[in-house]
Structure formats: C-alpha cells, structure tokens
Amino acid sequence: MLNGALKAPSGHIRSGRPFQNRSLSFDQHANAGLAMDDAPEIPVIQKIENDHFIDVLQPALRAQSHLDIFLWMQGEVQSFLPHEIFVAVGCDKHREQFQVDLISAMPQMRTSQMSGSGIVPLVKSLLLHWDDIGRYPFCMTRPTGFSLEPDADNLAFIDTGFGSMRSALATGIQDQREHYQSLYIAFSQSAAPPPSAAKYMRMLTPYIDFALRQVAPIPSCYASELKPEKPDKPDCTAFGLTQREAEIMQWVAAGKTNEIIGVILNISPFTVKNHLKRIFQKLEVTNRAQAVSKL
Numbered sequence: 001m002l003n004g005a006l007k008a009p010s011g012h013i014r015s016g017r018p019f020q021n022r023s024l025s026f027d028q029h030a031n032a033g034l035a036m037d038d039a040p041e042i043p044v045i046q047k048i049e050n051d052h053f054i055d056v057l058q059p060a061l062r063a064q065s066h067l068d069i070f071l072w073m074q075g076e077v078q079s080f081l082p083h084e085i086f087v088a089v090g091c092d093k094h095r096e097q098f099q100v101d102l103i104s105a106m107p108q109m110r111t112s113q114m115s116g117s118g119i120v121p122l123v124k125s126l127l128l129h130w131d132d133i134g135r136y137p138f139c140m141t142r143p144t145g146f147s148l149e150p151d152a153d154n155l156a157f158i159d160t161g162f163g164s165m166r167s168a169l170a171t172g173i174q175d176q177r178e179h180y181q182s183l184y185i186a187f188s189q190s191a192a193p194p195p196s197a198a199k200y201m202r203m204l205t206p207y208i209d210f211a212l213r214q215v216a217p218i219p220s221c222y223a224s225e226l227k228p229e230k231p232d233k234p235d236c237t238a239f240g241l242t243q244r245e246a247e248i249m250q251w252v253a254a255g256k257t258n259e260i261i262g263v264i265l266n267i268s269p270f271t272v273k274n275h276l277k278r279i280f281q282k283l284e285v286t287n288r289a290q291a292v293s294k295l
Contacts (some may be wrong), residue, residue: 053080053200060207069211074105080200082193083186085109085165088212089123093179098123099217109161118148118159121260127183130172137171137202141192166191169201173209182209239282239295248275253292 059072073086088101098120102111129138145163165187172183184205241249251261258269258276265272276288285291
C-alpha cells in the first residue's frame with residue numbers, strides 16, 4: 001500500500017526528519033556573512049560519506065551507453081540506493097504516451113523483454129499519487145509483492161520479478177519547458193528502504209535523468225508499445241450514454257476493474273462507480289455483465 005503522511009515541507013524527507021546536507025554548511029554560513037572560521041566543523045565520517053557520494057555521481061556525466069548506466073547503477077550507487085529493479089518512465093503531459101527503461105541485474109529482467117502494457121496501470125497510479133502529495137519522493141511497501149496488470153504478452157519472469165519486490169522508492173521530474181514528466185522507481189526485496197535512501201534518491205534522480213537522456217531508447221520500449229490498446233467501442237448511442245460513460249463501458253467490456261479504469265482515464269475509482277450507477281439506470285440493468293450483454 002502507499003504510505004500515508006508523505007507530504008512534507010521542502011527540505012524534508014518523507015519520514016519527517018529534516019533533510020540535512022551538511023556538506024553545504026560552509027557555503028550557507030558564508031552567505032549569511034559569517035567568517036569561514038566560525039562555521040561548525042563537519043563530522044569526519046559524514047564528510048567522508050559526502051565526498052564519496054560526489055565521486056559516485058561522476059560516472060553519470062560520462063555515460064555513453066546503456067551498459068555504462070547499468071554498471072553505474074549496479075555498482076557504487078547500490079551503497080546509497082540499494083535496489084534490485086530500477087524503472088525509469090517518461091511520459092507526455094497528457095500521460096497517454098509512455099516510454100519505460102528497466103535496469104536490473106536479475107536474470108532476464110530487461111527493457112527488451114517487457115511488452116509494456118502490463119506496467120502502464122501501475123505507472124499511472126504512481127504518477128497520480130506523486131501529484132497528490134505535491135510531487136515529493138515517496139515510499140511504497142507491498143508485503144505480498146508488486147503485481148502488473150495481467151498481460152498475455154508479458155513474459156512470466158517479468159511478473160515474477162516484480163512479484164518478489166517488497167518495497168519501492170519513487171520520485172519524479174517535471175519538465176516545465178517541454179511539458180514532459182519522468183518518474184523513477186527503485187524496487188527492493190527488502191521490507192523497507194534504509195532511512196537515508198529517500199535523501200539519496202532525491203539527489204541521484206537528476207543525474208540518472210541526465211544519464212538516460214544521453215543514450216538512445218531501446219526500440220522495444222517506445223511509447224506506441226506501452227499504451228494500452230483500446231478495445232472496440234460498444235454502440236451506446238441508442239441508450240443515451242455520455243462520451244465518458246461510453247468510455248467506461250468500453251473498459252468494462254474489456255474486463256477492467258473500477259481501479260484500473262480510473263487509472264486509465266485519470267479519474268478516481270469512486271467516480272467510475274458513480275458513472276456505472278447512472279449507466280445501469282439508463283440500461284435498466286443491475287450489474288456489469290448485464291450491461292455488457294445489453295450493448
């Protein structure tokens with residue numbers, strides 16, 4: 001489930017603890033007009049950790065291939081952001097076209113192995129949650145694992161891989177110039193990420209974003225393959241259904257749940273339920289199966 005109480009003022013991680021980065025202390029005090037000698041001394045262990053983190057960021061600036069990014073993410077990045085599967089998602093402002101990159105050392109867990117349509121509902125639900133909490137990083141825990149929407153094209157080991165994940169950290173980037181959004185998700189088999197992982201996730205994200213933009217996308221992850229294919233639209237004109245009601249019946253006929261329909265149409269499951277009540281009244285039926293058969 002998605003953890004509650006995730007929103008926090010700028011400069012805080014989701015746990016509510018102050019987001020501290022003492023490596024900036026000298027600059028902050030200098031800007032305040034204090035002499036350098038008056039600035040508090042940085043603890044030695046923390047300074048070593050900060051210096052190490054700066055070194056870890058450098059390969060992202062030199063990445064020229066997917067292999068470079070893979071080796072970087074599976075190397076020293078793991079000491080700051082431990083994970084088994086990393087998913088990078090790009091989408092247009094309408095959230096209709098998606099492009100997904102999957103980075104993992106797990107056998108056969110590769111971008112080229114994903115059909116894509118199975119992960120779209122999960123991605124859309126995470127984007128909506130990111131909006132709801134003010135576009136801050138957030139944590140998710142799933143004791144029984146993460147599940148993708150059933151998809152005949154998804155290979156079994158892809159579903160099994162996500163099903164073995166127990167927690168995830170997610171954050172995104174909103175491009176105000178190109179109106180493009182990116183979401184980054186680090187999935188882990190651990191029950192919960194380390195306390196410091198949220199802080200490092202936030203600092204690593206711009207570098208991951210930069211590295212991925214330097215390499216061409218893997219062809220099989222293009223948006224056209226990741227957009228759910230719409231089923232045939234039923235004939236609703238004879239019953240006076242609105243355009244939205246017709247869209248909902250389109251997905252009901254395809255066997256989608258209220259939750260999935262809500263994700264696809266960017267509305268809440270409660271709104272879907274209310275639409276269905278009105279649809280049932282217009283069709284003079286009492287359940288979904290009767291509604292579908294009548295159309």
